[in-house]
Amino acid sequence: MVDARITASVTGIRIWPSWVTQTLQSNAIATGNKVMTTNAIELRNAFGTFMTGVTVVTTKEEDGTPRGFTANSFSSVSLDPPLLLICIANTAFSADVFRNASGFAVNILAEGQIETSNLFASKSPEKFEKASWTQGPAGNPVIDDVLSWFDCTVHDVFDAGDHFILVGKVEGFATNDGGPLGYARGGYVTMDLERKVAQRPNDNRIAVSTIVECDGKVFLTPGKEAGTLKLPRRVLEKGEATLPALEGILHAHGLNANVGFLYSVFDDESGKPQEVVYRTTTNDAVCSNGQFFDLESLDMSVLETDTLKRILDRFRVEHQNQIFGLYVGPAAGGNVHPVSG
Numbered sequence: 001m002v003d004a005r006i007t008a009s010v011t012g013i014r015i016w017p018s019w020v021t022q023t024l025q026s027n028a029i030a031t032g033n034k035v036m037t038t039n040a041i042e043l044r045n046a047f048g049t050f051m052t053g054v055t056v057v058t059t060k061e062e063d064g065t066p067r068g069f070t071a072n073s074f075s076s077v078s079l080d081p082p083l084l085l086i087c088i089a090n091t092a093f094s095a096d097v098f099r100n101a102s103g104f105a106v107n108i109l110a111e112g113q114i115e116t117s118n119l120f121a122s123k124s125p126e127k128f129e130k131a132s133w134t135q136g137p138a139g140n141p142v143i144d145d146v147l148s149w150f151d152c153t154v155h156d157v158f159d160a161g162d163h164f165i166l167v168g169k170v171e172g173f174a175t176n177d178g179g180p181l182g183y184a185r186g187g188y189v190t191m192d193l194e195r196k197v198a199q200r201p202n203d204n205r206i207a208v209s210t211i212v213e214c215d216g217k218v219f220l221t222p223g224k225e226a227g228t229l230k231l232p233r234r235v236l237e238k239g240e241a242t243l244p245a246l247e248g249i250l251h252a253h254g255l256n257a258n259v260g261f262l263y264s265v266f267d268d269e270s271g272k273p274q275e276v277v278y279r280t281t282t283n284d285a286v287c288s289n290g291q292f293f294d295l296e297s298l299d300m301s302v303l304e305t306d307t308l309k310r311i312l313d314r315f316r317v318e319h320q321n322q323i324f325g326l327y328v329g330p331a332a333g334g335n336v337h338p339v340s341g
Contacts, residue, residue, distance in 0.1 A: 056120045058105045077167065118323070136151030210280050254287050314336070
């Protein structure tokens, strides 16, 4: 897998109507009855709460050299005529190539294509040597095995702040069966796999816990043994819904956070509840009945169980790369699934 921080490489949501632009110029956004002073990092994090798909946008230079990058700022525009758009940062390495191109293709990635996403998010000069592709009807590179692709001629180009909007007229397209690769809050989302895991039959009770992360720190509570630490956790009654239980856990610890994504599902051991772990992020470190600990300096020896040590050791690595998977299996020896398959 290419070592690339997807958050630094995937284009963010940049479709701003005029009233948003005017509001940003005054450096304040009205939200309900609140007015929040904004900065670029906070705004980017807020944009990141909107779950998107992941695409690879491709084109060819005048000499036929293929070019491409990973993006999630894609949107359909019109059915008649068939139009779509993509937003590209003015500072992107290939910005001039796309701005002057006569056409481009949008490839919507399937759940099994995280490595393709990482490849085109990198600056590797061998992207098209490592990826399998063919030429689309409008002459642009179409990546093999994508969920859908759209080959376009350029319909229009608009400047929009620090990005430009490339509008394409669809000249050809195709779609395949499967689930989409999703992206939100700095990590990949594989909805089909999470749904399949959640629907697995389980005769025993479920113990649900969550990793709550804030600015590189994780929230831990005192364990049963003096001096030990654990994740906030609760054993559910049979038939009890997971989401309300997770919200209750967060509320009980004074955490201002929303429930995040499924992170680990452990096959239940005989007579014990099945352990299910979620991951959650927050920008607010206010808490009670516990505290936040820095991931990099956390002493793993104080964690309550070996399973928790493995969970947080994996989380530390995935947090560094901002690429998260879903662990399914026994406490030791299971598999991390970046995709369903």
